[in-house]
Amino acid sequence: MHSFGYRVNTLLTFAITLLGFMCGIASFSDNFNNPTPFAQVQVSNINWFQKQPSGNDEVSLKLNISADLQSLFTWNTKQIFVFVAAEYETPKNGFNQISLWDRIIPSKENAKFSIHISNKYRFIDQGSNLRGREFNLTMHWHVMPKTGKTNAGKLVMSGYQLPKEYR
C-alpha cells in the first residue's frame, strides 16, 4: 500500500494533473485580454498586371502596411502570425483568398511596424477574372499560445479595384 512505487506513482499523477490544470488556466486567462489592435493596409502601386501563358491573371502589387498589434500579446503568447490576404469573388469561384504577405511577430517589441513591400506570395487568379476586379484587403492574425487554444482575429480594410487593362 505504501511502497516506494506506489508513492512515486501518486506523486507523478498529481504533478501531471496539476501541470495540465495550470496549462488549462493559462489558456483560459487569455479570455480576459481585450485587445485593441490597429492596422492599415493600402495598395500604393501596381508593379505589373498580366495574363500568364496558362491563361490565369497575375498581378504584382506594392503594399503599405502599418500595424500595432501590441495589445494582442499576453503572458501566454508565444508569437503572433500576421498576414494580409486579398479576398474577392469571381464568376467561377464564390470565394477566393490569397495571402499576399505574412510575418511572424516573436515579441511585443516587434508588434508595431510600418513597411512598404511588394507582395510576398504571387497573386494569381484561377482563370482570367482580375481585370476591373474589386477585392478586399484583410489583415488576419493568429495568436499562438505557449500552451492551449489558438486565438484568431482580423481587420477588414477598404476595398481596392484593379485596373481594367493589363499593364
Added chain:
Amino acid sequence: MRMLTRQKEKKREKEKGRRERERERMEWIRESVASVRSIQFRQLLTQAVSLGLIVTSALIIWKGLMCFTGSESPVVVVLSGSMEPGFKRGDILFLHMSKDPIRAGEIVVFNVDGREIPIVHRVIKVHEREDTGKVDVLTKGDNNYGDDIVLYADGQRWLHRHHIMGRAVGFLPYVGWVTIIMTEKPIIKYILIGALGLLVITSKD
C-alpha cells in the same frame, strides 16, 4: 526389565507424537498450497480483467475524442521543424474537423497521396467554388521558404477537402517527445510496455 519397558513405552509415545505432528504439518502444507493456488487463480483473473479495463478505456477515450472532434486522428505530434518557431518537433496539436469552410491562415493537417506521414502546415491560398463548394487550398510551412506544391503528389497543385484531416485548435508543448522516442527507438517502447504490464500484473490492488 521394568525400566526397559518404560523407556520403550516412552519412546513409542514420542514416536507417535512426532508422526502425529508430521501428519498435521503435511495437512497444513497441503491446505495452504490449495488455498494459495485458488487465490493466485482468482488474482490472475482480476489482473487480466483490470488490464483489459485499462486497454479498453484507453480505446474508448480515443474513439470518443474521434467522435467529439470529428477528426480521424484527434491528436498529432509535430515531427518536423517546418512550422518553427510556432510548433517545434515534439509538440502536440489537438485537431478539430468541422463543416466550417477552410480559410487562409488556419493550420491544417493533411495527407498527400503516396505519403504516409501527415503534414501540419498553414493555408495561404483558398479558391472555393460557389455551386459545388469544392475547394482548392495551397499550404506552406511558416519556416519553409516556398509553398508546398513540391510536397504534393506529382502534378498536384492544390489540396482538396478530402486531403485535410483537421485543423489545429490547441497546442501542448513537449509531450509528443514520448511518442517520437518510442517510434525511433522501439526497444524503449518494448521495455516500457513490458514494465507497465509487469506492474499491472504484480500489483495487489
